[in-house]
Amino acid sequence: MSWIRSSKSATLVVLLALSLSVAGTAGAISVVSGDAPEDARVGETVTTTVTIEDPFVDMPDQWTLQGSTELESVSWTIVVRQQGEQVEQENYGDQSFEQALNASNGGDTVEIELTGDVPEVSNYTYEPRETFTLYDFDTTQGSSTSDLNESQVHHYTNDSRDARLAIDDASAAINETGGNSEAESQRDRAISAYENSNFDNAQSLASDAQDQAEQAQESAQRTQTILMGVGALIVLLVVVGGIYYWRSNKDEPTKLQ
Numbered sequence: 189m190s191w192i193r194s195s196k197s198a199t200l201v202v203l204l205a206l207s208l209s210v211a212g213t214a215g216a217i218s219v220v221s222g223d224a225p226e227d228a229r230v231g232e233t234v235t236t237t238v239t240i241e242d243p244f245v246d247m248p249d250q251w252t253l254q255g256s257t258e259l260e261s262v263s264w265t266i267v268v269r270q271q272g273e274q275v276e277q278e279n280y281g282d283q284s285f286e287q288a289l290n291a292s293n294g295g296d297t298v299e300i301e302l303t304g305d306v307p308e309v310s311n312y313t314y315e316p317r318e319t320f321t322l323y324d325f326d327t328t329q330g331s332s333t334s335d336l337n338e339s340q341v342h343h344y345t346n347d348s349r350d351a352r353l354a355i356d357d358a359s360a361a362i363n364e365t366g367g368n369s370e371a372e373s374q375r376d377r378a379i380s381a382y383e384n385s386n387f388d389n390a391q392s393l394a395s396d397a398q399d400q401a402e403q404a405q406e407s408a409q410r411t412q413t414i415l416m417g418v419g420a421l422i423v424l425l426v427v428v429g430g431i432y433y434w435r436s437n438k439d440e441p442t443k444l445q
Contacts, residue, residue, distance in 0.1 A: 219337040228306040240298040249291040252328040256284040258320040259304025268295040317342045351387040354394035361401035371401040
């Protein structure tokens with residue numbers, strides 16, 4: 189019976205450890221993202237704000253916040269608040285920063301405002317879409333670094349956007365037809381041109397692919413209409429022939445008459 193009691197005791201210890209772990213996680217540091225854009229044009233200036241709530245819950249009294257971005261001409265404003273009142277502010281002008289946080293200075297929220305210009309696209313890819321790092325935040329304690337929060341944003345130029353939209357339209361037209369090999373090949377050539385930054389050619393090829401898909405769909409619809417018409421005509425002929433045959437046999441006298 190002793191092994192049963194030992195087993196029960198071990199189970200209780202495990203359950204207690206799990207419950208403490210869950211309770212600790214529930215009140216952990218949290219990050220609230222602001223209005224980060226999903227898409228941004230190259231050269232456009234964007235601004236976003238990220239708020240870190242309860243920065244010292246389940247964290248040591250002293251730790252370092254690290255931030256980085258691929259935006260250019262960058263401006264960071266870090267504001268530490270205690271119940272809404274500002275207790276500290278720091279400004280940075282590089283693409284990365286480090287700021288030490290100390291519980292003794294107070295602070296139940298850390299607001300990070302980031303402003304910068306959207307960078308050039310170094311490598312165009314249709315799928316997945318081209319993205320850049322809007323921000324990437326980490327926590328550092330001694331030699332240990334942990335991910336905190338990050339955001340990736342699709343960036344484009346006017347020409348790349350127009351080419352992408354043309355390819356999207358071609359793909360939609362191809363899907364509506366259930367697939368067309370010639371249109372799909374032309375669409376694939378458009379994607380290849382896009383990924384080589386040849387956007388005018390990509391747009392032209394995508395337009396051709398869309399036309400081919402739509403023409404194939406129209407041809408299929410005409411064929412279906414013709415087949416339905418032929419089928420209806422055959423049914424009509426069968427019905428008329430049956431009626432004629434029935435009437436002919438009805439009027440013909442039998443041998444007993």
